[in-house]
Amino acid sequence: MSQQLINIFYQSHIGSWAILVLLFFVSYFLVKGGIRKGGKIVHMILRLFYIIQIVSGVGLLMAYQFPAAFIIKGIIAIVMIYAMEMILVRTQKGTMEKGGLYWAILLISLVLVILLGFEVISF
Structure with a gap:
């Protein structure tokens, strides 16, 4: 694989994290604030960024x-x-019984991804 493609x-990958x-929090607060249509639009854009992250991550892995x-x-x-999607979808539906669990999963996984990405944690 060429250095330019890498x-x-x-x-x-790094630019879209x-x-x-940011899009996750914008979508969450739009939905939470009752602006459902705006929240849904931002949620769809967020899903596009999920795809960009996954494709660029697999490319870097290769x-x-x-x-x-x-x-x-x-x-x-x-x-x-997964945690981001569960928080947004359950907030839209109004079924956040396990909201604390999903927020904990999101925060822990976000911290771990950042620390692994910047090689603060390595093995």
């Missing part, structure tokens, strides 16, 4: 020949996306 994957988290730390980071990132 750089494209890297820049799209902050946007992903380029770096599947190191164990990044495989674990990818699995934790999928769990984080």
